[in-house]
Amino acid sequence: MTQPLTPLSTRPAPLVDPRPFATGTPAARQSATAHRVYEALIAMWSTGVIEAGHDLGLFERLATGPATVPELAADLGADPRATRVLCDALVVYGVLERGDHGRFAMPADIAACLLADGLYSLAGKIFYDRTVAWDAWRGLADAVRRGPVDAHGDDQANQISDVDYEQLTGGINFWAPPIAELLAGWLRDAGWDARPGRTVLDVGCGTGIYSHLLLQAFPGATSTGLEAARIVPIADRQAGLLGVADRFTATACDFMSDPWPSGVDLALFVNIFHLQHPAAARRLLARSAAALAPDGVLCVVDHIVDREGPLDSPQDRFALLFAASMLATGGGGAHALADYDLWLAGAGLRRVALLDAPMHRVLFAARADAALPFRMDGAGR
Structure with missing residues (x-):
């Protein structure tokens, strides 16, 4: 189950002091509510100052070492007073630190997130x-009026282009380490490493990061990633960087229609189902059932909403907001756990475990008639 996160310097302190609202009068309550909503409305300020730092080359400059405002302004070709304003704002959001003698610095973990060459860089997310995203969010009201359908009234698949997907796929690598650790731990508990030569089919593998981390955890396993042609070189290059190139093969294909390998031990779908409408999701699960070995396992990592619960977990809250993002950007959504169970049953599969990752849920399934040593998790989920 999800472990509490270590507090991060990037989690800013609240911007509203609640103490003056202690009187509890109607006016105070209404004002307190307005302050809370206002704080949500200005959340875009954080994006603005981070993107400005990115555009100016501030983060690249601070990666070479701390600097004063005059030094930064001179190096960036910027106004000194405005540079101080930006740096102060970035300190508020925990992106920069203010040190002695007026020098600003960038923590190493922040640099890894914001510099373009980091394995877990968010630069691709900024590009996307x-x-x-920003233009799409402005059209959210129109998307709500229209619904997630195409011109013919059919459910619309997500409309992200290959170019935009190429940028985004590297910008979400950061999700992988805790998820891969959960995956590997559950598979070990299920005895997955008892037999060498396990095979993974990573459908829509993106950069391949989940396969690459799993292959590091299981030295005898191999993985085949299915992806668009322009993404395949990225996945192959990263496999080399992570030392698993000899056991990872990226294949250019349309995974909705081209043939898949068969007899695979693990069919892995990470951030794929939220891009699909229900009919496409059912097709993918049917194809998965046909590809699995008799004792094979299906794993879906996605923003899965458990509508049977109170909807107050981090995973549910993020999934509900993510669904709004998908609606704005042109199709797909955060599907409900009950829907996955129905789709799995229709493909002759059954859910055997559900785990919580920091922002995702990790669903495991197997053949409905398989007698496997898999167990439900501690919550009976």
């Missing part, structure tokens, strides 16, 4: 927001 600039080219797709």
Whole structure:
């Protein structure tokens, strides 16, 4: 189950002091509510100052060492007073630190997130927001009126282009380490490493990061990643960087229609189902059932909503917001756990475990008639 996160310097302190609202009068309550909503409305300020730092080359400059405002302004070709304003704002959001003698510094973990060459860099996410997300969010009201359908009234698959997907796929690598650790731990508990030569089919593998981390955890396993042609070189290059190139093969294909390997031990779908409408999701699960070995396992890592619960977990809260993002950007959504169970049953599969990752849920399934040593988790989920 999910472990509490270590407090991060990037989690800013609240911007509203609640103490003056202690009187509890109607006016105080209404004002307190307005302050809370206002704080949500200005959340875009954090994006603005981070993107400005990115555009100016501030993060690349601070990666070489701390600097004063005059030094930064001179190096960036910027106004000194405005540079101080930006740096102060970035300190508020925990992106920069203010040290002695007026020098600003960037923590190493922040640098790894914001510099373009990091394995877990968010630079691709910034690019995606600039080219797709911000304009799409402005049209959310129209998307709500229209619904997630195409011109013919059919459910619409997500409309992300290959170019935008290429940028985004590297910008979400950061999700992988805790998820891969959960995957590997559950598979070990299920005896998955008792037999060498296990095979993984990573459908829509993106950069291949989940396969690569799993292959590091299981030295005898191999993985085949199915992905668009322009993404395959990225996945192959990263496999080399992570030392698993000899056991990872990326294959260019349309995974909705091209043939899949058969007899695989693990069919892995990470951040794939939220891009699909229900009919496409059912097709993918049917194809998975046909590809699995008799004792094979299906794993879906996605934003899965458990509508049978109170909807107050981090995973549910993020999934509900993510669904709004998918609606704005053109199709797909955060599907409900009950829907997955129905789709799995229709494909002759059954859910055998559900785990909580920091922002995702990890669903394991097997053949409905398989007698496997898999157990439900501690909550009976």
